[in-house]
Amino acid sequence: MNYDQIFQSAQDAFLHFKNVSGKDKGKFLRRIAEGIEAEKATLIPIAAGESNLPEGRISGELGRTVGQIRLFANLVEEGSWVEAVIDHANPDRAPAPKPDLRRYLTPLGPIVVFGASNFPLAFSTAGGDTISALAAGCPVIYKGHPAHPDTSKLVGQIIQKAAIDSGLPVGLFTHVEGGIAEGQALVKHPLAKAVAFTGSFTGGKALFDLAHQREEPIPVFAEMGSVNPxxxxxxxxxxxxxxxxxxxxxxxxxxxxxxxxxxxxxxxxxxxxxxxxxxxxxxxxxxxxxxxxxxxxxxxxxxxxxxxxxxxxxxxxxxxxxxxxxxxxxxxxxxxxxxxxxxxxxxxxxxxxxxxxxxxxxxxxxxxxxxxxxxxxxxxxxxxxxxxxxxxxxxxxxxxxxxxxxFKGVPTGVEVSHAMQHGGPYPSTSDSRFTSVGSYAIKRFARPIAFQDMPHELLPDALRADNPLGIWRMVDGEFKK
Amino acid sequence: MNYDQIFQSAQDAFLHFKNVSGKDKGKFLRRIAEGIEAEKATLIPIAAGESNLPEGRISGELGRTVGQIRLFANLVEEGSWVEAVIDHANPDRAPAPKPDLRRYLTPLGPIVVFGASNFPLAFSTAGGDTISALAAGCPVIYKGHPAHPDTSKLVGQIIQKAAIDSGLPVGLFTHVEGGIAEGQALVKHPLAKAVAFTGSFTGGKALFDLAHQREEPIPVFAEMGSVNPxxxxxxxxxxxxxxxxxxxxxxxxxxxxxxxxxxxxxxxxxxxxxxxxxxxxxxxxxxxxxxxxxxxxxxxxxxxxxxxxxxxxxxxxxxxxxxxxxxxxxxxxxxxxxxxxxxxxxxxxxxxxxxxxxxxxxxxxxxxxxxxxxxxxxxxxxxxxxxxxxxxxxxxxxxxxxxxxxFKGVPTGVEVSHAMQHGGPYPSTSDSRFTSVGSYAIKRFARPIAFQDMPHELLPDALRADNPLGIWRMVDGEFKK
CATH class of the missing domain: 3.40.309.10 (Aldehyde Dehydrogenase; Chain A, domain 2)
Known part of the structure; x- marks a missing residue:
């Protein structure tokens, strides 16, 4: 497949996937986690061999990876992450009637994810970037890191199988191999809507500049490291x-x-x-x-x-x-x-x-x-x-x-949780307003949309009057379930 | 004052202002609203004269402007907008103890705001951009629109007086006059942390490019209009x-x-x-x-x-x-x-x-x-x-x-409320993930910071155990007050 086909397939998948329920997205993510666990015995030696990291460390990283996937599964199954807000109409307001306005987060579209060499599992093919993008409802075009090609392909197959087993379009996830030129071509593709990257300052900054020079500039979430004083x-x-x-x-x-x-x-x-x-x-x-x-x-x-x-x-x-x-x-x-x-x-x-x-x-x-x-x-x-x-x-x-x-301990060992912030002021990351670790990482791949006076039957579940998802929402200025 | 002095004064003000309580920020904002109302009789004819807009329309816009200011005052007085998240420690967790991690939104720093010609009050000196930046805790360097210089200066004086009356540093708000060159110099200043703009695509895109070519790229929230089909x-x-x-x-x-x-x-x-x-x-x-x-x-x-x-x-x-x-x-x-x-x-x-x-x-x-x-x-x-x-x-x-x-009515008449989204995919705005109208506009000017194992006495009020602000927080994954 050429890149136009890959992105068109991702875009087609997107228009379906964005409306898939949180429950079904959760099932899909859990299948990925189960797939990785099922292939543990094969994956660990391959990843250890390709990365020179000890098997014990890779085994721990695998645990972190599936734990992270299940955190996002929980998040989308629960559903409140979409920040639903409802302001009811007031037809009697003077001087002008107040419309009914409802807002929530909707996924951005196809995301280009670059794997990191230093975490062949947790920051790579089924790592935090891929999983948080999928959790948000975005297809992923994944550029595997050349330092661990076999690990990457194997995990890619697990994700694709999980999509098929979940009855979801395969265009949801595409694994692409290549070097700098291939990565640049992905970032430049008009259907790409955001980029996630973990690696060097030079690499991250180059992608950042490229993405901002496009006819339609797109956000780049580049985690470029720092000296962590x-x-x-x-x-x-x-x-x-x-x-x-x-x-x-x-x-x-x-x-x-x-x-x-x-x-x-x-x-x-x-x-x-x-x-x-x-x-x-x-x-x-x-x-x-x-x-x-x-x-x-x-x-x-x-x-x-x-x-x-x-x-x-x-x-x-x-x-x-x-x-x-x-x-x-x-x-x-x-x-x-x-x-x-x-x-x-x-x-x-x-x-x-x-x-x-x-x-x-x-x-x-x-x-x-x-x-x-x-x-x-x-x-x-x-x-x-x-x-x-x-x-x-x-x-x-x-x-x-x-x-x-x-105020205690050491900076290594980044907790995967709700309160984690893994993203600091430039140049440690390209956008300090977002995190690449923890549940808030999902917010990178969504944007708000408001519906004004939408007929009730057309409203997404998150915004319906009876709150069928049972999520936290802000209704006329009050948080409630 | 030259620009270095203006920004240094803003930066000094920032390090103080970011820690001012929501209650005190609310008082300051209310003083701005009261100041505008007190000068109504002077302001309306000046703004009408400078913009060719009828006095009735300007009077309505003034009402919208002070209503908007009070919406942000309410928001920061209530305080939950900081998205406080607390994950408690678990020293017994295996294989590694879990640290105490607390996260909330902290303001970005000095913001450069450009006034719009088409709304001499609501999108100008004390308009949504300035007020949401101040509400977040950011100082504003405001570039007045040359189409309504007297309106702009008068409102600028009202904001400065409100700062002084509130015992806040005057560096919080600086009114700058000038044209394109002056605007560019502001965006290029190393202490600027973000830019807000409402106007033409050409103007917004030029600022966007300039901000991304800086040694430290900064976000630009440019609302560049559209044809609103x-x-x-x-x-x-x-x-x-x-x-x-x-x-x-x-x-x-x-x-x-x-x-x-x-x-x-x-x-x-x-x-x-x-x-x-x-x-x-x-x-x-x-x-x-x-x-x-x-x-x-x-x-x-x-x-x-x-x-x-x-x-x-x-x-x-x-x-x-x-x-x-x-x-x-x-x-x-x-x-x-x-x-x-x-x-x-x-x-x-x-x-x-x-x-x-x-x-x-x-x-x-x-x-x-x-x-x-x-x-x-x-x-x-x-x-x-x-x-x-x-x-x-x-x-x-x-x-x-x-x-x-x-699904009803017309797109003109943008409601200032929680559910409003005034910001769409490029090129209508430079960043579809944010809104420039409604309470969520404040989120443009803040970023998350996490505190790990911070001694309790050092924690900001929003993150203390007893929740002294009485705000909504996510504690160990549960929303609660």
């Missing part, structure tokens, strides 16, 4: 030096440092910088180097480190030599806050297990860093409650720089 | 010929045809096309030509008509000669559906009281038109219930082409 405070650090060093190194080296929420920047008060660096070094030495997703990523990691080594402002705590063409040896360098503040280059993400430790002398330096920070997916504060109590201004400033602010 | 069906038309002709002409010529929801396209079945055209012509002849907003707009109207006259596919029912440099004489031309389908140029908006009547022979032609239509703010269906009963496919298709679908 951790800010540490004196007392907390002094009281928990070893524990925090261990937590930090665990998060930094998880999955060979290939998480979008990997902490690549840590701010440390000068009084404890040396001790903390020592403790971190000790932990790092105990971590076995892990293979990265593919050789290209490992090569890029070591190349970035080489360029970092040319900067005389950096003092290396742990050096990673390119001892291996595929494994990532973690690395850590220290820099003074005053030096860090001089050059935005120090904010660039090094994809992999490298972190920059910024040593600050006082609160003013820390506040200057907070003001200077680029947009981040997450920022983490490690402070005792009494240290944070008078930091309202700093916290207020940091809120402007991230989508999720943590 | 009315689709008529045989029986309805035959049964109500005169009434519908009168309704159509009333809507077409309202405000000299200068509404964004002006019906510039009407589809008529061939069986009744001549009769309906006659009835419309009779009505049009009784309408006195009304002055347009300024000479430039009148000139553009007549120029567009001249270029339309060169198209041999058009048959003129009512010709408007440029008899006047300022007044708009309404005009109407007929075209066969088959001709209309040949050239997208026939979809272009002529700003003013001109409409194209598309004569269709059968349902297939009508369906082809529905598929071909560009994105619209509104589409109106005039059919008897039995004529619409079997038109599910057509209605389904039309939903893809508009933000509001009407």
């Amino acid at each position: 951790i800010i540490t405070f004196k007392k907390k650090l002094a009281n928990n030096l070893e524990v925090l060093a261990k937590q930090f190194v665990g998060s930094l080296t998880l999955g060979a440092g290939q998480f979008c929420t990997n902490p690549g920047l840590i701010m440390v008060p000068s009084a404890h910088a040396e001790d903390f660096a020592e403790a971190v070094k000790k932990e790092l030495e105990e971590i076995a180097a892990a293979p990265m997703l593919h050789e290209g990523i490992a090569e890029a990691y070591y190349k970035s480190l080489e360029s970092m080594k040319e900067r005389k402002e950096l003092h290396w705590v742990q050096v990673a030599e390119a001892k291996d063409l595929i494994k990532a040896y973690p690395a850590l360098a220290k820099i003074k806050a005053t030096d860090w503040l001089e050059d935005d280059h120090f904010q660039q993400e090094v994809f992999g297990s490298f972190a920059l430790m910024v040593v600050y002398e006082n609160f003013n330096e820390l506040f200057a860093i907070a003001q200077r920070l680029h947009g981040q997916l997450t920022i983490t504060l490690w402070g005792e409650e009494e240290e944070l109590a008078n930091k309202a201004d700093l916290i207020n400033q940091l809120e402007e720089k991230c989508g999720r602010l943590l | 009315i689709i008529t069906f045989k029986k309805k038309l035959a049964n109500n010929l005169e009434v519908l002709a009168k309704q159509f002409v009333g809507s077409l010529t309202l405000g000299a045809g200068q509404f964004c929801t002006n019906p510039g396209l009407i589809m008529v079945p061939s069986a009744h096309a001549e009769d309906f055209a006659e009835a419309v012509k009779k009505e049009l002849e009784e309408i006195a030509a009304a002055p347009m907003l300024h000479e430039g707009i009148a000139e553009a109207y007549y120029k567009s008509l001249e270029s339309m006259k060169e198209r041999k596919e058009l048959h003129w029912v009512q010709v408007a000669e440029a008899k006047d440099l300022i007044k708009a004489y309404p005009a109407l031309a007929k075209i066969k559906a088959t001709d209309w389908l040949e050239d997208d140029h026939f979809q272009q908006e002529v700003f003013g009281s001109f409409a194209l009547m598309v004569v269709y022979e059968n349902f297939n032609e009508l369906f082809a038109i529905a598929q071909r239509l560009h994105g619209q703010l509104t589409i109106t269906l005039w059919g008897e219930e039995e004529e619409l009963a079997n038109k599910a496919d057509l209605i389904n298709q039309l939903e893809e082409k508009c933000g509001r679908l009407l």
